[in-house]
Amino acid sequence: METMACNLLLVEDDALSRRNLAIYLQQSKHNVVQTDTGEAAVELMSEVNFDVVISDLRLRGRINGIDVLRHHSRMHPEKRRILLTAFGSDEIRAEAEAMHALYHEKPISMDDLLASVETPP
Amino acid sequence: MENSYQELQRQIAEREIALEKLNQSEERFRLLVEGVQDYAIYMLDPAGLVTTWNAGAERIKGYSAREVIGKHFSCFYRPEDIQAGRPNRALEIAAREGQYEEENLRVRKDGSEFWSSVLITALHYSAGKLYGFTKVVRDITERKKTEEKLRQSERLATLGTTAAVFAHEIGNPLNGLSTSLQLAETLLKKSDTPDPLILETLQAASQEVQRLNSLLTDYRSFARPLHLNLEATDLRRAVQEVLDPSMRSYRDSGIKVNVQFSEDLPLIRVDKERIKQVVLNLCKNAVEAMPGGGVLTFKAYQLNDQVILEISDTGTGIPGGMDVFQLFKTTKADGTGLGLPIVQQIVSEHRGTIECVSEPGKGATFKISIPLAIEPSARDDL
Numbered sequence: 001m002e003t004m005a006c007n008l009l010l011v012e013d014d015a016l017s018r019r020n021l022a023i024y025l026q027q028s029k030h031n032v033v034q035t036d037t038g039e040a041a042v043e044l045m046s047e048v049n050f051d052v053v054i055s056d057l058r059l060r061g062r063i064n065g066i067d068v069l070r071h072h073s074r075m076h077p078e079k080r081r082i083l084l085t086a087f088g089s090d091e092i093r094a095e096a097e098a099m100h101a102l103y104h105e106k107p108i109s110m111d112d113l114l115a116s117v118e119t120p121p
Numbered sequence: 122m123e124n125s126y127q128e129l130q131r132q133i134a135e136r137e138i139a140l141e142k143l144n145q146s147e148e149r150f151r152l153l154v155e156g157v158q159d160y161a162i163y164m165l166d167p168a169g170l171v172t173t174w175n176a177g178a179e180r181i182k183g184y185s186a187r188e189v190i191g192k193h194f195s196c197f198y199r200p201e202d203i204q205a206g207r208p209n210r211a212l213e214i215a216a217r218e219g220q221y222e223e224e225n226l227r228v229r230k231d232g233s234e235f236w237s238s239v240l241i242t243a244l245h246y247s248a249g250k251l252y253g254f255t256k257v258v259r260d261i262t263e264r265k266k267t268e269e270k271l272r273q274s275e276r277l278a279t280l281g282t283t284a285a286v287f288a289h290e291i292g293n294p295l296n297g298l299s300t301s302l303q304l305a306e307t308l309l310k311k312s313d314t315p316d317p318l319i320l321e322t323l324q325a326a327s328q329e330v331q332r333l334n335s336l337l338t339d340y341r342s343f344a345r346p347l348h349l350n351l352e353a354t355d356l357r358r359a360v361q362e363v364l365d366p367s368m369r370s371y372r373d374s375g376i377k378v379n380v381q382f383s384e385d386l387p388l389i390r391v392d393k394e395r396i397k398q399v400v401l402n403l404c405k406n407a408v409e410a411m412p413g414g415g416v417l418t419f420k421a422y423q424l425n426d427q428v429i430l431e432i433s434d435t436g437t438g439i440p441g442g443m444d445v446f447q448l449f450k451t452t453k454a455d456g457t458g459l460g461l462p463i464v465q466q467i468v469s470e471h472r473g474t475i476e477c478v479s480e481p482g483k484g485a486t487f488k489i490s491i492p493l494a495i496e497p498s499a500r501d502d503l
Binding site: 016020024027086087107108 | 311
């Protein structure tokens with residue numbers, strides 16, 4: 001079954017991971033906008049209406065992944081959000097769930113991530 | 122003449138009083154020493170034979186004065202210490218230096234071992250010839266246990282902080298590597314004729330990444346905040362759930378499983394999944410220690426307010442002096458040295474203790490004690 005192409009925002013400060021995830025998702029016909037900071041992500045969200053936001057938890061600036069997803073959930077509670085983290089915990093998982101975000105621990109299985117992107121919220 | 126006789130009488134009387142005083146003071150001293158309960162205080166002759174014995178010695182070591190006087194003091198040492206010549210060396214040092222002090226394991230009459238603090242002091246005649254030795258021994262087992270517990274918790278705390286940093290610093294590059302391999306494989310599979318050799322190479326690399334990742338996952342489990350999901354647990358069922366998937370492979374490798382649970386074993390309030398992790402890690406080690414087959418035994422019973430679980434194998438055993446709970450310490454070629462530290466962490470999260478007894482060539486036993494706390498509702502279920 002052909003899934004609808006989504007507008008994705010990918011926020012990840014590890015360059016290699018970001019590149020790989022972006023290529024993989026683009027190969028699956030999704031439109032991917034990439035950035036490496038939470039500040040830039042918030043900026044982009046004010047311009048573009050993203051169907052899915054995927055963000056790493058730890059980011060370099062003052063805005064972390066949870067903040068990015070919370071911002072998105074306030075703007076578009078009905079849309080999908082995915083949190084990536086190299087080092088999770090029950091608290092982080094609970095926070096992610098509170099804003100209806102899915103949660104993936106690194107190393108990311110790209111098949112699983114794609115399934116999360118394409119599952120209707 | 123009369124004066125000199127009176128003088129003699131007076132001198133004799135004085136001497137008798139002094140002697141009486143001395144006797145009284147010696148008697149008091151003897152009673153004092155004999156009555157001391159917390160310290161074993163006794164004397165040895167120059168050859169190391171026991172010549173006196175107090176109440177503390179009887180209490181700590183288990184021998185009565187009648188049994189032990191005349192015996193060589195090496196009967197308080199462990200066989201390996203006797204073989205290494207330690208008893209006589211201690212006396213030699215005390216004779217030469219005046220004193221000898223150590224903390225070590227000693228053996229009671231019933232064969233049980235205890236930690237003791239020992240002070241040997243040499244006694245000399247005024248002319249300098251050796252008269253014998255006094256020994257003062259204290260049972261410091263409880264102190265040693267407390268020290269060990271403290272060391273364990275300090276070790277775990279350090280682990281927790283380093284593990285968090287480590288997991289992050291390794292996790293990110295590992296994710297880059299892993300996604301690169303996944304992407305390469307996906308792209309390759311899109312071509313009409315993917316080169317099987319390249320595909321195989323990528324998959325082999327992915328497997329290695331997976332191996333690194335499971336090492337990291339183990340390590341990371343140290344840093345996770347403690348959130349025990351406590352529930353009334355049937356230990357027998359938990360063990361069975363760990364064993365069931367492996368029973369066939371155990372049979373095939375000639376391993377007999379022997380489960381001896383006491384009939385009236387109560388439910389225990391534990392995090393079942395973590396306790397299963399403990400059992401799983403211990404089973405893995407046990408099975409790997411028995412490459413030629415053997416017996417894997419589970420025993421569980423209640424002892425006062427504790428539930429004891431013993432897991433024994435008949436395998437190669439653990440080399441003497443090895444601290445198996447030390448991080449990254451392993452006897453296995455492809456072991457990570459994380460399995461037992463994790464076991465120890467989970468057990469101490471449950472306020473329990475774990476100890477290991479092993480005889481090289483004969484196998485190993487891990488004994489876990491977990492404090493009992495039964496929920497009334499759970500007891501009703503029984």
